Amino acid sequence: MGGGPTGVEIAGQIAELAHHVLPREFNDIDPTSARVELFDGGDQILAGFGDQLSGKGAKELERQGVRIRTRSIVTGLDRNGVEVKGPDGETYRVSAQTKVWAAGVQASPLARMLADASGAECDRAGRIAVLPDCTLPGHPEVFAIGDMMSLDDLPGVAEVAMQQGIHAAQTIKRRLRGQAESKAFRYRDLGSMATISRFRAVVSFKGIRVAGFVGWLMWLFVHLAFLTGFKNRFVTVLQWGITFIGGARTERTLTLQQAVARVAIEEAGGQPFLLKVTGAEDDQHLHG
Numbered sequence: 001m002g003g004g005p006t007g008v009e010i011a012g013q014i015a016e017l018a019h020h021v022l023p024r025e026f027n028d029i030d031p032t033s034a035r036v037e038l039f040d041g042g043d044q045i046l047a048g049f050g051d052q053l054s055g056k057g058a059k060e061l062e063r064q065g066v067r068i069r070t071r072s073i074v075t076g077l078d079r080n081g082v083e084v085k086g087p088d089g090e091t092y093r094v095s096a097q098t099k100v101w102a103a104g105v106q107a108s109p110l111a112r113m114l115a116d117a118s119g120a121e122c123d124r125a126g127r128i129a130v131l132p133d134c135t136l137p138g139h140p141e142v143f144a145i146g147d148m149m150s151l152d153d154l155p156g157v158a159e160v161a162m163q164q165g166i167h168a169a170q171t172i173k174r175r176l177r178g179q180a181e182s183k184a185f186r187y188r189d190l191g192s193m194a195t196i197s198r199f200r201a202v203v204s205f206k207g208i209r210v211a212g213f214v215g216w217l218m219w220l221f222v223h224l225a226f227l228t229g230f231k232n233r234f235v236t237v238l239q240w241g242i243t244f245i246g247g248a249r250t251e252r253t254l255t256l257q258q259a260v261a262r263v264a265i266e267e268a269g270g271q272p273f274l275l276k277v278t279g280a281e282d283d284q285h286l287h288g
């Protein structure tokens with residue numbers, strides 16, 4: 001649910017796992033029969049990337065086997081599926097054992113507490129409206145930054161949070177030097193990117209729009225550049241190289257939640273593969 005960068009990346013990854021990675025690893029189930037559906041309330045996915053990249057992203061996702069349903073708002077959800085209001089206003093149901101919410105987050109409850117205490121406004125996502133210098137109205141000593149604040153329609157991304165952190169620190173340092181004047185926060189937009197699949201990404205940077213393999217190389221470069229230390233970068237390049245070229249995913253994690261999900265699948269009439277694989281009646285066998 002949610003056709004922004006997060007939803008698109010997750011849908012692409014799940015489709016890739018289902019269609020390219022897992023089929024080689026199971027005898028009793030057919031991972032390629034998994035349906036991956038992406039719902040978005042707007043007219044297109046990746047709306048913030050512009051029409052051209054949005055179209056290319058959608059095409060690539062569909063090539064990966066993801067079904068995209070735009071102008072479709074998820075209005076309800078239970079353990080066996082979701083309820084969707086489609087473009088014609090009619091509500092229909094889609095069966096789904098696994099649901100992933102990628103349609104936005106609520107701010108920390110601390111934002112509402114601060115708003116109540118200071119008289120500032122809060123928006124629908126629970127974000128507190130701050131002054132241009134990121135402080136609370138009437139409280140220059142209190143800064144609210146990152147996902148918990150709203151200012152000039154800035155997006156809820158890490159870059160905003162990091163730049164605001166620097167802005168707040170610089171303001172405090174200036175005050176300690178006796179310079180009381182306050183400067184408005186200016187966001188330096190470093191662009192947006194989203195990976196659609198292995199070797200495919202979309203990049204939007206200062207009016208430049210790139211999709212496909214070149215976009216993916218740019219995505220790779222930026223993510224490596226932001227890692228700290230040579231060792232981290234070296235190990236990451238090695239691991240990514242093995243994963244991207246070999247196509248295998250060596251990491252496997254079995255958690256209690258997965259165990260519960262498998263029991264749910266079994267109850268819903270799916271294959272009791274959990275008991276078959278482990279030969280165990282007990283969740284404990286799945287730990288470790």
Ligand SMILES: Cc1cc2nc3c(=O)[nH]c(=O)nc-3n(C[C@H](O)[C@H](O)[C@H](O)COP(=O)(O)OP(=O)(O)OC[C@H]3O[C@@H](n4cnc5c(N)ncnc54)[C@H](O)[C@@H]3O)c2cc1C
Pocket residue numbers: 006105108109110145146147148156157158159161
């Ligand atoms: C699934 C997902 C994918 C994302 N992908 C990207 C991406 O690719 N690129 C990107 O730029 N952004 C991405 N984002 C957004 C990005 O993670 C956030 O914008 C960023 O983390 C905001 O930083 P922050 O410091 O404001 O909040 P957070 O990173 O959420 O940090 C807030 C911290 O404060 C703590 N906290 C909360 N309340 C209290 C309290 N009362 N007392 C003490 N501590 C408290 C929380 O536990 C948390 O550790 C993604 C977000 C999600 C959910």
